[in-house]
Amino acid sequence: MSQKKRVLFLCVANSSRSQMAEALLRHTDSEHFEVYSAGSAPTEVDTRARNALEQLGVPTDGLYSKSIEQVAGEPFDYVITLCDKSALECQALPGAGEYIAWNFEDPATSSQKDAYRKTLHEIHERIKMFVLIKSKPAKEASTLHAMSPTEVFKCLAEETRARIALLVTLEQELCVCELTSALEEAQPKISRHLALLRGCGLLEDRRNGQWVYYRLHPQLPEWVTDILKQALDNNAEWLRQDVQRLWQMRDRPGRKPACD
Missing domain, CATH: 1.10.10.10 (Winged helix-like DNA-binding domain superfamily/Winged helix DNA-binding domain)
Structure with a gap:
């Protein structure tokens, strides 16, 4: 079996969006990816984010907020930011491979109904595309x-x-x-x-x-x-x-x- 690709999701608080992405990618394809998340100003995992994941049937065991400093010395194949602010605040990590910028509305500040479920769905769709593109070798033209x-x-x-x-x-x-x-x-x-x-x-x-x-x-x-x-x-x-x-x-x- 080929070595797993290491993925780091970054957000500011590491409480909702990056936690969702970590849990979703681990649940979707743990065979090909080793997944982590961190934040520039970590707090704690938002209960509403955890509930949205569990309602989708995605395990949340082991999720906790971490600072960028805790993972700064580790190598990653992909570093993915989940919001514009984290893309600006997060400095380049030594040994990181490809940087990818995604942006999703913060459900904690959204006035939309079912904001956490909506954000989870949007991240899930992006995760599925990421897996399709990154876990399979390119096909012949x-x-x-x-x-x-x-x-x-x-x-x-x-x-x-x-x-x-x-x-x-x-x-x-x-x-x-x-x-x-x-x-x-x-x-x-x-x-x-x-x-x-x-x-x-x-x-x-x-x-x-x-x-x-x-x-x-x-x-x-x-x-x-x-x-x-x-x-x-x-x-x-x-x-x-x-x-x-x-x-x-x-x-x-x-x-x-x-x-x-």
Whole structure:
């Protein structure tokens, strides 16, 4: 058996999001990953986070809040931050491999109903994609398009637009700079495709300060969003390099969540 990849999830308090991610990845694929979490200002595991995990059937034994200093001397293949603040506050760890920046709303400060369950679901979806991309070797190019998303919609009958739609489905919303980094395409080309996707009703934009973010249109028919999610789940190889470039992007713009 090959050696397990070591993963460290970082958040500020190491109380909710990073604890959820640690428990979820350990529960999802302990065969390939050895999982830890820590925080820049650790407190204690939030009871509401623990309850949400247990309701999903995910074991919470052994979860406790730890400081970054407690793991600073250990080697990690992946260091994943769970919020913009932790990405800014957490210094580079000696011996760390790949840094990945994720961002999820803090359920402790959210006014949404079932905030902990919602955050857990969002992290779970990201964990499943992480496992698909990182635990399996890359396949031959001839197998990547077994279920090509470009066959689904006339609006997506161009590869760049198909990739944009699936990346937005994965990340919930993205700005032009994030897409240019992920797809390695020029800004004018990305903007042109975004305008076409918005024009056909697939995407909606919103402004947050100097940034414009794109997300799936909230009034899309359920069958459209279902197809996009199924295409995403079944085309991890097709998106592998795009997702890795996006997650490795430094200085991703911060954002306030869109109003529902």
